[in-house]
Amino acid sequence: MESEHQTRRQFCRVCTAAGVAAIGGAAAALQACGGGGSPTSPGGGLSAASLPRVSGTVTGGTIQVTIDSASPLAATGALALVTSAAGNVLVARTAADSFVALTATCTHQACQITGYSGQTYVCPCHGSQFDESGRVVNGPATRSLSQYRTQFAGGVLTISG
Ligand code: FES
Secondary structure, eight states: OHHHHHHHHHHHHHHHHHHHIIIIIHHHHHHHHTTTSSOOOGGGTOOOEEOOEEEOEEETTEEEEEOOTTSTTSSTTOEEEEEOTTOOEEEEEEETTEEEEEESBOTTTOOBOOEEETTEEEOTTTOOEEOTTSOEEESSOOSOOOEEEEEEETTEEEEEO
């Protein structure tokens, strides 16, 4: 119980930090990550598409996402960027009732990850790539993206710390 409580507090802190960054610091962060110019071409020429965006609702320290047949996450194998007042989360549907949720904040210089190529997430700033589980596929990032807990019931995905 104690560790669960601790984890939730950490999750909330991450959400708060991400929320603040999204409101106040996103432009500055993007500028810093891009070195003052436009973002570099990810992966040395890799063309990354923008992740489809899905809105999430913050409820009791969790992010809830309704997934119906029209959702970008309706099919197994789909990737999406869930946006919410508590921050952004990368979500992959790995099976009919199984999802993997990751922080969307890059471990290199904290840019928001918004792109993908195949089953790989791509950071727009310097081209770091991460697999569906958050492991680094291509640098400059060296640390994995942290994972959140997910629960799927009644067509609603709940993401928690
Ligand atoms: Fe540099 Fe993501 S912030 S690769």
